[in-house]
Amino acid sequence: MIKIVSTVLYLVFAPVFGGLLAGVDRKITARMQGRKGPPILQPFYDIFKLFSKEAIVVDHLQNLFVIGYLVFIIFTGCLFFYGGDLLLAFFAITLAEIFLIMCASSANSAYSSMGSQRELLQMMAYEPMILIVAIGFYIATGSFSVGEIITSQTSAIATTPGIFLGYLYILTIKFRKSPFDLSTSHHAHQEMVKGLTVELSGRTLGITELAHWYENTFLIGIIAIFIINATWWSWIVALAVCALAYFMEILIDNTYARVKWKVLLNSSWIVAFGLGILNLLALYYIK
Amino acid sequence: MSFASKSPWLIHYDGSSCNGCDIEVLACLTPVYDVERFGVINTGNPKHADIFLITGGINKQNEEVVKQIYDQMPSPKVVVAVGACACNGGIFKECYNIMGGVDKVLPVDIYVSGCAARPEAIIDGVVKAVALLDEKSKSISQGR
Ligand code: SF4
Numbered sequence: 302m303i304k305i306v307s308t309v310l311y312l313v314f315a316p317v318f319g320g321l322l323a324g325v326d327r328k329i330t331a332r333m334q335g336r337k338g339p340p341i342l343q344p345f346y347d348i349f350k351l352f353s354k355e356a357i358v359v360d361h362l363q364n365l366f367v368i369g370y371l372v373f374i375i376f377t378g379c380l381f382f383y384g385g386d387l388l389l390a391f392f393a394i395t396l397a398e399i400f401l402i403m404c405a406s407s408a409n410s411a412y413s414s415m416g417s418q419r420e421l422l423q424m425m426a427y428e429p430m431i432l433i434v435a436i437g438f439y440i441a442t443g444s445f446s447v448g449e450i451i452t453s454q455t456s457a458i459a460t461t462p463g464i465f466l467g468y469l470y471i472l473t474i475k476f477r478k479s480p481f482d483l484s485t486s487h488h489a490h491q492e493m494v495k496g497l498t499v500e501l502s503g504r505t506l507g508i509t510e511l512a513h514w515y516e517n518t519f520l521i522g523i524i525a526i527f528i529i530n531a532t533w534w535s536w537i538v539a540l541a542v543c544a545l546a547y548f549m550e551i552l553i554d555n556t557y558a559r560v561k562w563k564v565l566l567n568s569s570w571i572v573a574f575g576l577g578i579l580n581l582l583a584l585y586y587i588k
Numbered sequence: 589m590s591f592a593s594k595s596p597w598l599i600h601y602d603g604s605s606c607n608g609c610d611i612e613v614l615a616c617l618t619p620v621y622d623v624e625r626f627g628v629i630n631t632g633n634p635k636h637a638d639i640f641l642i643t644g645g646i647n648k649q650n651e652e653v654v655k656q657i658y659d660q661m662p663s664p665k666v667v668v669a670v671g672a673c674a675c676n677g678g679i680f681k682e683c684y685n686i687m688g689g690v691d692k693v694l695p696v697d698i699y700v701s702g703c704a705a706r707p708e709a710i711i712d713g714v715v716k717a718v719a720l721l722d723e724k725s726k727s728i729s730q731g732r
Contacts, residue, residue: 327624336622343627346594350638353591353725355662357635494633502635502662 304383304448311382311518312375319514320344322521326487326551333555344514348507356503359408366404367505371512373397378519384448388435394516395431398424401497401509408500416496419484422562426481426569427471433577434523437464440584451529458527460587463580465527469546470572474565475520477513478550480557481565521547593722595627596714599637601657603690604680605644608704609671613641615707616714623711626718634660639717641710645673646692647685658694664724666717669696670710672703679703 324341331338340346358364377393380386398420405417439445441460442453450457458465474481479488485496493499498509521543528539560568602610616623617630631637634657646654658667669690672678676689690696697720700713 331622331624335619337625338622339624339627343595346591346627347597349591350595353729354638354664357660357662495631495636499633500635506636 308379308383311378315378315515315518316511319517320348322517322547323514326547329548329551330555333551344510348510351507351510352504354503356505358505359410359500362407363404363501363505366400366407367501367508369400370397370404371508371515373400374512374515374519378515378522381447381519381522384446384451387438387445387447387450389445390447390519391431391435394519395424395428397512397516401512405497405500410500412493412496412499415493416484416499419562420497422566423474423481423484426566427474429570430467430471430573430577433573433581434464434468437461437577437581437584438526440581440588447526450526452531454531456528456530456535460584461527461580463576463583467572467576467580468523468527469549470576471569472520472524472546473550473553474569476517476550478554480553480560482559483562483565486559593718595629596638596718596721597629597631597636598639598641598714599631599634599657599661600641600643601654603642603644603650603654603674604647604686605671605673609643609673612704612707613643613670613710616710621707621711623714626715628714634658635662637661638665638721639714640665640667640694641670641714642667642674642690642694643670643705645677645680646687646690648687651687651693654690654693664721664728666697666720666724667694668698668700668713668717670700670713671705672701675699675701 321341321344323344324339327343328338328341373393374397377390377397380390380393402417402420405413405420408414435445438450438457438461441457442450444450444453477485477487479486482488483496485498498506501509524543524546525536525539528542529535600610600613615621616628634640638661640658640661642654658665667690669675673680674690677686680686681688687693698713698717700709702709705713
């Protein structure tokens with residue numbers, strides 16, 4: 302029963318949470334830059350406007366791909382909040398990502414295909430670490446199932462601190478934050494305009510934004526399950542850790558300039574092997 | 589209820605301006621004026637934009653470009669001419685290559701005067717454009 306409730310809660314409230322998060326993000330970013338910043342509800346105004354605008358469709362396949370992107374992101378999140386298989390959730394989110402890339406490359410425009418190539422590169426950068434996260438959870442708690450991970454006796458982070466840090470590292474890529482916002486960025490006006498989403502307009506752009514909110518909620522959920530164990534107070538600690546992690550993301554976003562793709566790829570693989578694999582080896586050793 | 593006025597995204601195009609007005613447009617984005625507090629984002633992408641901000645007059649070369657950008661913008665959309673040059677050609681009016689203000693090729697909705705237009709005037713123009721955007725989106729939704 303509780304599983305179904307949490308899935309429904311995710312379906313309904315993930316966009317609310319994701320939107321508020323984006324609003325708070327923009328506010329804090331503005332304050333860090335010495336500006337007043339938009340209202341907290343700004344992302345909602347934006348998305349409602351997008352849905353009321355005319356959608357100029359370059360290629361009708363685009364609509365299909367964008368909807369595929371949204372559906373698989375939601376599927377990923379539902380699986381996660383249902384307490385399902387973590388590995389399957391990661392595979393589903395990769396598929397969703399592929400839909401987005403197909404959407405961008407179907408537009409046959411220079412900026413958007415450059416964006417899709419860079420997105421592929423980013424996937425290459427973060428995928429190893431994502432897999433290590435799933436394996437790490439399995440070794441630490443004996444299960445891929447989220448439901449069992451959060452009811453284990455000790456928090457996963459106790460034995461997987463390296464994997465946790467590695468996950469935080471690639472989270473900057475997933476959140477599309479500087480210095481790793483190569484394929485598209487929250488901040489307008491980069492060298493290839495908006496990259497991935499440059500050819501999307503109106504409703505289709507609104508759908509990608511919505512999917513991004515669902516995705517962010519899921520990604521933050523992963524941070525939380527590193528902390529959560531059978532005790533009730535671990536949930537509060539998890540909340541605090543998630544908030545702190547997101548704040549650090551904003552800080553990094555505002556203090557680092559975008560890097561070139563080689564730095565992105567090398568550094569995230571070094572992190573994946575340095576922190577992730579070593580942590581895995583240590584886990585094998587102590588278990 | 590229309591949300592167009594709460595999230596005006598704009599695209600800024602430099603026609604044959606002397607760059608004076610462009611610097612003032614960019615000044616609007618700085619912490620001193622911070623137009624983002626009204627939800628304004630400088631997108632640089634016609635497909636995401638609601639407001640088309642043009643500085644400088646129109647000449648034979650940029651005529652097609654301006655039309656192209658306008659056509660790529662999804663409706664409802666508003667055109668704002670910023671500065672004397674964009675309004676009617678300004679000091680370049682008599683030049684052999686200048687056709688005149690932006691309204692020679694596009695339906696301009698808001699004219700912002702000044703040489704260079706002051707950031708306060710530009711923000712005022714954008715706010716007026718936003719009100720118009722609301723009107724237009726209302727008439728579109730009624731037309732449906
Ligand atoms: S109006 Fe004046 S400042 Fe603006 S582009 Fe024309 S000449 Fe330059």
